[in-house]
Amino acid sequence: MKVLISADMEGTAGIVAWEQVIPPELAVWSRPAPSEYEWARRLMLAEVNAAVRGARAAGATEIIVNEAHDGMRNLRPDELDPDAWLISGSRKPLSMMAGLDESVDAVIFTGYHARAGTPNGVLAHTWTTWVRDVQFGDVSVGEYGLNAAVAGHFGVPVVMVAGDEQAVRQTQELLGEAVVGVIVKYGLGMTAARHLHPARACAAIEQGARLAVSRAREIPPYRPAYPLPVTVTLDNAEAADLACNVPGVERAGDTSVRYLAEDGLKLYRRWQAVMQAAAGATR
Template sequence: MRVLISADMEGTAGVAIWEQVTPPDLARRPAPAEYEWARTLMVNEVNAAIQGARAAGATEVIVNDSHDGMRNLRPGDLSPDAWLISGNRKPFGMMCGIDQGIDAVMFTGYHARAGTPNGVLAHTWTLWVRDVRFGDTPVGEYGLNAAVAGHFGVPVVMVAGDEMAVRQTQELLGDEVVGVIVKYGVGTTSARHMHPSRACQAIAEGAAEGLRRKDRIRPYTPNYPLPVTITLDNAEAVDLALLVPGTERVGDTSLQYIAEDGVDLIRRWQLIIAAASGAAR
């Protein structure tokens, strides 16, 4: 049984502010030392998920570094029982590896969608994406990534992160998905945290339980063709995003495309984000 772990950082226990999750080379000002210990907390939670997956029968675990820059996990800190995918601009983004015969997906360090009250460091992909909807349903990264997994017939069996991330993921994918809440937001940049060692224990147990439930959890497959509506931070960003074929403006700062399947969904999403990133900010 092959497991893919999509590892983000903002949902990690102990993390609450942007400086803690910003790699030094991407910081607009000198990055504080907090990033270094925060990435250690991140890899400890990933290792806990690997441990739980192995205990429940996983024969191979692939970890995809899915946080900013996608090279936050130091290879030597990762469990030797796992493979690591690192580096940016890769196929399927946060779900790179999903096309390699995966049987189950786990999310670690996940956060809520953009604009979520009490969602710790809540955003969707970037700070300038304001809203994403599948039809009328608002989604975050958890929804985009679950749809990619669903395209390949793979269920998301466990999500670990802050309270709102877990609740939003289960609301979209179903309560059978194991949710491990490691902190509770008391604002966008503040939280009440579980102790890191307890968080890791809960994640290991959640990962094992998720695999035990695997056959009861349906892969997430929205109804295609699927209208995907994206609201950005300014009109110029939409101007640039409209260079992507198949997009149309549906508001001053919103655009839409029709995804034919999960692969089309994520590929055009990646193109739109790349194009819109050129807007003045």
């Protein structure tokens, strides 16, 4: 049994502020808070290690942790559970889902957050702060949906999500109630929450991962109907102008673009290209 853990940070128990999750060397619009970032990254690591322990207890023989948060080098390799492989670095194939292929049996999301614009979604966004919405057909999705789509392309189910209440709810609404959800905090706004103690959060994640991996074969991969129209709404017209330079992408509105995805892998790769092109408007 081979398990991939996609590890984000904003959904971690105890975290409520951008200053806590942005590595100081990457801070642009947010004032860096090195001391808070350092303890926040330890909380992230503890939840990842809890997921590793749970997966191992359920019989996983190979566990890959893919760093999926800003900069993608927030986890200290020397403190990661030694049974896990680590993929880190920001310029890697499939980004948040690096390490995924047909040999993987199950995917776990840790530290996940709700999609952009979600009320009471702690630090809710989709990939970046200048994306307003992503729709598969007429269904709005967040990073959980984009990542589940590429997993589904390889026939791999997402079996668990850990994060804030809204992230868990949205993921299960899209992927099904069979996906194990571990709520580690309840949003009281975008930058406030009621948290489990980190130790209790880790215990819940370990238990959830054990359950999820043990029933991985009962959870179907996410496979929306293709060809699938994907609409991306950005926060300014210039970003949409630049996104339209990607082959197959066309204007869908004042600040929106659309493309037709033939399968989950092409959906994800074109999404990455759109983000890279549109980022030129924010520099």
